[in-house]
Amino acid sequence: MLGLGYIFTVVILVTTTPSVSADTKGYSLKYDIGKNLNVSIGNTLIFSHTPQSPMVFVGAGQLNFREFRGNFFINNYVEDRIGLPSFTVSEGTGNQDTIYFSYGNMVNLTMVLSSTNLHPLQVSVTISNPIFNDFWLRIVATPEEQVFGLGEQFSYLNLRHKNYPIWTREQGVGRNKSDIVTFFADKALAGGDYHTTYFPQPTFISDRKYYCHYDGTNYVEVNLQPLTFHEIYVNGDVGNFLFKTESSIKNLTQQLAKFLGLQPELPDWVYTGAILGVQGGTDVMLQRYKNAKKNGVPVSAIWIQDWAGVLKTSFGSRLFWDWKWNSTLYPDLKNKIKSLKDDGVRVLAYINPNLNTNGELFKQAAQGGYLVKNNSGQPYLTDFGEFYCGTVDLTSEAAKQWYKGVIQTNMIDLGLSGWMADFGEYLPPDGVVFQGNLTGREVHNKWPVAWAEVNRMAINERNVTGDVVFWTRSGGAGSGKYTTIMWAGDQNVDFSYGDGLPSTIPAALNLGMSGIGITHFDIGGYTTASQYKALGFALVRTEELLLRSAEAAIFTPMFRSHEGNQPKANVQFYSSEYIEKCFGRLASIFVHISNYTKNYVRDNALFGTPVQRPLFMEFPDDPTAWTITYQYMFGSDVLVAPVIESNVSTMNVYLPSGQWSYIWDSTDYTGSKFVTVNAPLGKPPAFFKKNSVWADVFSEIKTKFPLIPVPVTFSSTSKPGGNTNGVYRDSISVTLVLISLLRSIFI
Template sequence: MQVTIGGLHVDVMQVGPEIFRFDVKPGAETASGSMQEGPISFSGSDGGFAIRGPGGNVWECRLSKLDAFGRAAAPGLHLSWRSWDGEAIYGLGERFDSLDQAGKVVDMWIEDAPGQGDASRQSYYVTPVLYSTRGYAFFAADNPEGAFDLNARGGGVNRYRRAGQSMTFHVAFGDSLKDLVRKRESVQGPHRGIPDWAWGPWISRNSFENQAEAEEAINGMVQRNLPVAAIVQEAWKGRSETGDFNNFSSERWPDLPRFFELCGQHDIRNVLWQVPVIHPSSPEFAIGRDRGFFVKKPDGSISFRQNWLKDFANVDFTNPDAVKYWQDLIRPTVKLGIWGFKADDGEDIKPDDVFFDGRRGWEMHNEYSTLYNRALTELLEQEGVDGLLWARSGSLGNERYPALWAGDQYARWEQMASLLPAGLSSGMSGMPFWGHDIGGYLEQPSPELYIRWVQLGALSPLMQYHGVLRREPWEFGPEAEAAYALMVRIRMNLAPTLIALGHETERTGLPIMRPMVLEFPDDPRFVSEDTQYMLGPDLLVAPVLEEGAAGRRVEFPAGVWIHALRGTAYRGPAGIEVPIGLVDAPLFVRGGAILRLQLKDSATLGEWRANDPVRDMQFGQTAP
């Protein structure tokens, strides 16, 4: 169906089972008359579209132009559709304030905001992707500056306003949230998986200031029989003035062969901090300047950064030659034996910046980090590295360049709690390979907070401790060391299950860390539940999120749920107060589930050695 209305040309078509595409662009001012083509109808009298889905479900919308929208006051579009009483809405990127975004205003503008800024509303990862409990999903094909008003003003209307007067978006209907996620994957997938080694525990600090500090951390873990899959280096770079910004500093790292030999002995991968910038003092800067490889201002001069990394220039990743220029600066270091990058930054694009491909900053602000992540991923591929990224920012398309970490939290209880909705919404939005800084990035956690964060982190999709200050477990006392040892070994027990869940994500788009409502859509308790979650279909994780608590109320779904360590069985559906100690695990297994574990026949969860066999273990089905 092709329609003109209010200066817009709208082409609507069915592109798959219960999937419909809208292509919108500027058009004639004349208005089309009413028409209908199968399940798609248009009303010439009020300018509304209606899509009929299964079971009488109808999605109705209206489209109009905006004279100006956003920071650049660019001409824009306004899409509105009905909001239903009791409707819950999930997705829209990494949302730290809650899983259910109904009733909120959600900006589509990546921001570097430690602690998530104002009331946890800012985000490093934003996507115009949402799922409704009314049985529909919406996903746009690009992500310029925009904002969703999800009936925040009342009146029963959801709104999406955005810069630019061309847009492609899809609307899908489904019998369940899982069905909707799979349909989004069929249009905007596939997801790239991650290597098996990445499921193990990572260690990090801001920063291991030199080779001696990094070796100290590795040796401390090894001496305590604590597994390490990867170490993240943040203070590895040399000085820009000598052309060594993408080379190891010979002053800080005087004997790289010895360091890499130590890592090799213990099967530890090195992941390097990276940023998408070049400083004018670098010898290679002149080449990039003369060949137009940096993001520019409207007057054609280089748009130097004004905030963090002030006076650096952002590489223009819309220019293929600039991408190769930048990759070639990093390539010699990759050849040393690097397995990935911590892709920091990516948010400092101004609304009026100008790019090689003609786009402006308001169009590119969100996408820039995705292109940056793509350049690093492709570099690893070119060098034959089975690696991955640990990216801070992302947008649409970033599911092809995993993984994502949650940015910079403070070492506070409420900040740890905010990670649950963040991880759940990230997974629903397209970034299921996700993790966070155990212990928080800023400030210093108490031993109790550190332990509870370890319990959450070990049962997140990816596990890493990191902070400005030391985060090694022994820094927080014997009980914290014991708690870390238990949880990291449980994680290694679960590694075969996590790997299998990762492969399921590649096939289906289903997240690893799942909202309760995704697995139990018929239980009304779980519509807005974001303090506990499922790790795949059979593992229920209920972290302790309050200071001084000796346990928590766990909302068990129907069936039997077995505490992973004690074997205590709980029968749902019920909310039950459950003791969860500090040297303990907030983990429950669905009764009757068969888990693939790395665990000796005679061992129990929490016992692990690197050479233990992989086997299937069935959990019981009895409860009082």
């Protein structure tokens, strides 16, 4: 009877939080003056205060920023930090209460608890003395509690045991401080850290089934390091914290996404093939397209980031940041866009909110007063590497309207069906913006949302929403209202967990639990550093990385390649006929399952359920599911475990409870265990639920898409840099060997 007994113990507990009307309290406040104070939503304890262990601290100090090309060095010198032990309560009769915290006769803080239609608990904080510009709020935590979200977090899925600054910036190169790539990037002030991200957001979801959202754009730190509390730091005026409980992580995710704003569905054409990231002019573009078609690549669009022309610098070729069609590099583009569209292929371009001082748009913007200014009232010029740019002031309605018009006239009216809407993180802290003469520092975290908004305004006004797509990397709370799709920014062209292909998975999953359920990444990664070869390791894209990355992209909403910042050093989808055919086969699988994908993109657009989901979102009762970072559910029915290591041909995959079928051989598995499957190049591990209504679609893959035969000339023609076995020499593995050696140098 053991088997049956086991089955019957799988009980799904569903609890519901009663919906709260605005004139009743959705929270409970219990206290004993001088002793303790507790605030809960239902059974979920949120705050616990005693004089010995206060829940609020105020402080004063200096928060300083240094910036270098989007990398920020933040120093917070806290001179005073005072826990407020004493409290009194003024209980409200309606939907709110007021707590007065104090420290003797010196510090007073007013905390208003209230319930709103959407949030059973809203916490509003005001500090009486303006000298205190620092605030810390402690939320009850258990040592084993898991926390997710905080925007697009690349390093971890469970975010506990680290402190997370919330400040949009370059993700940084490397990101793992113990990786030698980061070591060298740090020397150029370009290195990242575990928390650096284009899209931080002061919102987290706890496995205690509540979310906490700080409703402001100040500089914030979310410290998840302590064992018994989470501590949120806010610099400047404090404002509101919002809390909500739900019966499940999925419900929390959906409610959060609805509250912050839902993304629209993607245009249908996105699902018709690969978006080819190419450049070099009209002829090259058409040639790449022709070859791709010849080699069986289904093409949905051609993306030409250099549509506005290029500059020659000592660093090599750079884009000319003056956003209009460059008819020298792209002769006859307007007509080609039309004829390609007739052929079912779109053309996409590139824009960012910075304008090269040598361009026409800069002059217009400067004359119109549309640029962020410096302290002298002149346009703030930023060095982007042998050229300077002004930044469109996204706090000025006039500037936004003007830039919206630029997008409409120069891009949409040209016939473009989309673009990369790049950057949005660089707003210099000492820049002066239109809005209330604020400094960049005060609006820095709003910038990405405003940047997405301008793009969306341009599209909506032209009534092309649903046909035109733009992809952003920077973001913040509310980005979902504007952006059509995110992308994961500039991965290193490697398999590193800190900054390579693997990092796109926690990025997508945390973003999904922050209200953004539609995202994708550059196939093959971006950041290339062939110059490292002199040091014994190369950061160049191998064909293995390109193809493993394309495999993973099948199970995302958009399949788009990028040549990277050093196109010639990298393997490209067009590097050989064989690679192109492999790439085409993977793109074809993306197209094959697109109705499934589209279904879940719609799910996100309607309900806020992210397309890519952590295992525990679908299997919350499975303890092992909570420990898995690098697998995910693609929709409800497909479990994906992309190959994120080099030189492997099998994968050990965890399958939650249920009946699963492996897409590559239709072997059936009963879940609640780890299984090992074959995963040679070309066969990304994915399993579908046997009882899925989509089972036929997925079971067809293995026969419809046979592997491309490997040509005998493969290894000698396709691999750059003499790297003949396709293995990226991971610095971690090299240095692990050294650790034991190094231990020997002490007496």
